[in-house]
Amino acid sequence: MRSLRGQVAAIAVVVAAGVMTLIISLITLDALTGTMDRFYRDFRFGQVFADLKRAPEPVAERLREVSGVNQVEIRVRAAVRLEIPGFADPVRGQLLSLPEGRQPEVNRLYLRAGRLPMPERADEVVVSEAFAEAHALEPGDRLKAIIRGGLEELTISGIALSPEFIYQIAPTDLVPDYERYAILWMNRRALAQAYAMEGAFNSVAVTLQAGASEDLVVAELDRILAPYGGVGAHGRDEVLSHRFLTDELDQIRAMATVLPAVFLGVAAFLLHVLMGRIVRRQREQIAVLKAFGYRNTEIALHYCGLTGLVVLVGALAGIALGAWAADGLAGVYREYFRFPEIDFRLRPGVILTGLAVSGGAALLGAIGAVRSAAGLPPAEAMRPPAPERYRRGWLDRSVFGRWLGQPTRIIFRNLARHPFKSSLSVLGVGLAGALLLVGSYQFNAVEHMIDIQYRLVQRMDTHLTFHDPVPERAIAELRHVPGVYHAEGYRAAPVRLAVGARDYQTSILGLDTGSRLRGLFDGNHRPVSLPPDGVLMTRYLADFLGVAPGDRVSVELLEGARRTLEVPLAGTVDEPLGVGVYMERRALNRLIREGPAVNGAWLLVEESRRNELFSRLWEMPRVAGVGMMAEAERGIREHLTDTILVFMGILLLLAGSIAFAVVYNNARIALAERTRELATLRVLGFTRGEIAWILIGEIGILTLAALPVGWLAGTLFAFLLSEAMSVDMYRIPFVVTPWTYAFSAAGVLVASAFSMLLIARRIRDIDMVSALKSAE
Amino acid sequence: MKAADRELETGPATAEALFEVRELTKVYLMGEVSIQALRGVDLRLLSGELAVLLGASGCGKSTLLNILGGLDVATGGTVLYRGRDLTRAGDRELTRYRRYEVGFVFQFYNMIPSLTARENVAVVTEIATDPMSPEEALALVDLEDRMDHFPSQLSGGQQQRVAIARAIAKRPAVLLCDEPTGALDSKTSVSVLQAIEDINRRLGTTTALITHNEVIGEMAHRVIRMSDGRIVDERVNSHRRPPSELHW
């Protein structure tokens, strides 16, 4: 075993890599699902939600009577603008009501610090933890809120977490911005007063009785609330926080299967080769043992044990590394998912899964060799293995073959002699190359994605939202505000799209034809023009709904007079971020049965006058929010770096180690098998360089053959990954640049060069005399 | 190649020494123990001479031959080859020496299994300065009709003859054979020995041949006996017998 130390170590590294990815995913999955379930249960996360314009409180009684409904919490919900002392940028927020001085029935708060507002206090608020942390706010601190145009001074009574806002994100944002978006809770009476909602509510959350049908409750709530301007009841799946959380869990699940499978598959392959070699070497001992009466099962167990040992070492290292890495990742998850605590613990079940899965790989790798060892008849085993049979191949018959030097001929013959083993080696190295490609592809692709979104699709630098729709001329007025170069208005309207059994709740964005600030593009970045009527939608959504251009989509308007219309899908657009539905703005206005109106605007502003302009915009009573695109871009970049790119960085490291392990393993085996041959050539007067060529040439050819395999497999993996990682928030585009191919090739070549270097040392030390002493 | 029918000449054509070995010692260090394989060997090998080395197992024959062939380095003493001191040569120089001057034949043939007979010979002719063609070399050992066979398709004796063809194809000055017939039956051995004798005679290749078989000594110009790391007896054959007349 001593001489195989390098190879054993290489295999253990690959096993460790596989188990590590598995353990990271399992710990994370286990921690997040466990924590989520507990938090949801203990703090009574609602199961059906509905927003509406305004309903009198007694309507709540009718909701309570709906069959299947358990608890009902009616509340007031309002957009708010905040001013934080010492922070210049605009801050948006969402204000939610609490029953006077009590915890709500549904969506209870977890108080991190302080307390709930005292009953009857109109100036006390509880703020979300992420926001409080971003501004270092503590109970007792004050902030200013612009509520319906008036400025109110609020005191923070407590800092809290809510199951409804585990992932705290503004509805229009793609990534959390804790500095500029807040969730606040205050007493219902005070909030209702500020927003003219006394004795009424505009939002409701309910929990269900065990076994109740969510669909029926949704339909019933819709029916009851429709007269009150209900904008569609929905289950948890349309609560932003929950959706992001489940998307994340799905992605982790995808990674938890794909990556360990690849790594452990490679490990099994390496084990297969190594064990085969050990058994071939130890034929005589096996025969002697058998002659002494050892049973086949005992011999099989011996080799299984040997494999098991290698894998166990790798698996234990992988578990330790995985636990360590998961601990590091826990920090990232705590930042994005605001639970009271996330319990990142290595549970026995996870350890067992890690061991079982790697044990499976070990068995798979060992089975061939073990069977051949056990099946060896004692007499047969005493004989040396049958001589290798070589053939003269097509290469010899070709013209080229005649000019081949003998050392090169030896390389080709050896490769051709074991076509299966050679192809497996090519496959192994190719897989490593593929992983390198997948890992690096994401870096480029994410860059590309952000570029498309923020240079091509969204060319505005500032984003304004209004509380209510305003007439078109507001845009013309905006253009005259000093510091504004250009302004365009849009109309966003909440809708539920449905095709057959599938439905999706989103907004239609009404754009002006020929918009300079908001581009619409197809998959080849060619502009798509707005149809006079009909809608365009992101291809991701069209695929989800299963519609093609020309099909009709049922559009339920969730605003104003709720109507359902059939609208043709005029075409699709390709956008990497978000899920959008677009329409000509006036056509949308007609659909809603309103005059030409907008409820948001995009601006290009003069950089030097930005601050002055922003305070001016904030003072406009109709403005609900002002956002900077640069902030959004920075946010999404940071988010992607934190999540996928960190993971891909780890993947790159592991891919490098696989490439090295496979190549080094091949080289070591080739060296062991050819030592005698190489020593003979040295005796015949070949230099060290010349005999090194035989091994290095062989490794080199396998490596070169592996490059296209890696490119091909990597491109396929990248494609699958880009499909698997498509979520509402983003779709990493499938762009593989020449640079990515070059990177994958360079990685494989470096790993291969490195193992050749290690092998070269051993070639130098080949002992000519000992090779002459025995017949192999 | 009917040399066996004739009487062999008793002395090499010239008396010039190709090798001059003085006070040669070799110590193998194995951890704490040191094994004295050669304890001061003095020897001259004459140009064109066919010398047979005899001696008990472990007495140092292979060690001596390996040092002569530039495969191993001595611990002390000198080996002069055409006046050059091999004991002071580095790896590069020894490689050149083996490449251009020496042909080896070993007990276990040491064929390259992936190459045919012809290619096994070509391995050497490709890097030599004035080689014969592989076909010519194989004809010398009577293997013209097996040139495209792989080692696994040849008998032991045939493989050994390929090894001889490979050793002499570069027209080496020295042919070193370590128990070339060790793994062969007597009939096959004779044909291998015949090939060696033929080459020594026709090409004038200085040949040293190790064997355990006393009888083989009868074909040599000179028989050298070793015991415990020393040369204990040297005897010039007054009457050489062709390999075909050897029986055991």
Ligand SMILES: Nc1ncnc2c1ncn2[C@@H]1O[C@H](COP(=O)(O)OP(=O)(O)OP(=O)(O)O)[C@@H](O)[C@H]1O
């Ligand atoms: N690499 C080595 N390391 C240690 N000792 C060695 C080594 N090679 C040879 N020896 C020792 O040196 C001595 C001489 O060995 P050598 O191989 O020269 O004997 P030999 O005369 O060729 O024997 P045989 O007829 O059995 O081939 C022996 O005692 C042997 O054990």
Ligand SMILES: [Mg+2]
């Ligand atoms: Mg010997």
